[in-house]
């Protein structure tokens with residue numbers, strides 16, 4: 317007998333209407349002259365890139381941001397027609413795939429231009445690129461003080477068209493940060509240099525989610541939201557660390573993570589629970605077994621710290637989260653039974669647990685919590701609320 321590929325009762329529900337509402341909110345916020353490039357890298361932050369991009373394309377999205385050539389190719393295979401920006405460029409050997417799939421790489425090195433020029437000649441095609449400028453992250457991009465030199469190289473690459481110029485902000489959630497002001501000023505200077513050398517890229521961009529909400533001066537004519545599409549923001553703070561009034565746009569979480577109780581057992585006071593017996597029952601308890609563990613992306617830092625929802629009530633995780641199994645205390649929950657749905661992230665009854673709770677316990681950010689939900693967990697797509 318063949319089992320369905322997702323028969324294990326641990327899954328993610330992705331609300332495509334919520335995703336589209338977030339996209340539309342962002343689009344309204346930036347206004348009609350600004351293109352919203354939906355960042356769907358890292359499998360749409362764990363939500364599933366092909367399905368999310370298709371829903372967004374239907375809602376009118378014309379640009380998508382990914383990190384790598386293979387992510388871009390997978391979007392084309394999923395019938396995504398719009399622009400696909402390879403935000404971290406491409407690796408040597410990938411240039412033919414870049415052109416054949418009409419991907420738009422970020423470039424900042426002469427070598428990338430040479431590789432594209434070579435393959436564009438062979439395919440009688442034109443390579444469109446966005447030049448990335450490093451305005452202060454010390455990571456990727458032409459260093460802001462070497463832009464003039466870089467621009468001088470460009471005219472010799474006849475098959476390469478500079479369609480865009482962009483940068484990335486290191487701390488856009490720190491609204492009054494001097495780094496933002498400095499990065500944006502360096503970016504303006506870089507743009508002036510491009511223009512001075514006769515290069516007028518039609519697309520200019522700098523803003524991620526926080527900058528879209530808090531730094532309108534960074535919008536130019538194209539923005540790159542990632543985390544806000546999926547319903548989260550980093551907290552906005554001032555440079556002294558004080559929380560800001562700004563909460564971001566009213567986006568909603570798109571992903572819920574669920575499982576079911578697959579076992580129940582009564583344990584006596586004094587029983588050790590889970591690996592290392594790091595938790596000891598202090599009274600007779602009812603423990604439920606959940607088929608989810610750190611191999612699914614449930615962070616081990618949630619051991620004896622995290623919470624889930626069962627029958628509309630909060631149940632604590634007890635003992636160590638193991639690779640495939642996690643235990644919860646359901647002693648206080650009436651009528652609990654095998655097969656009950658358990659919410660790990662999401663809403664049940666009056667309660668909601670979001671990725672921030674996991675992230676805080678694991679000393680990380682929702683980006684990582686969401687991306688960490690592993691491929692072993694099937695994603696189910698809901699097209700209505």
Ligand SMILES: Cc1ncc(COP(=O)(O)O)c(C=O)c1O
Pocket residue numbers: 355403484523524525526540541542543544
């Ligand atoms: C270049 C670039 N642009 C945009 C984004 C989206 O950022 P966010 O998820 O904070 O909106 C990222 C994400 O890391 C990025 O690397």
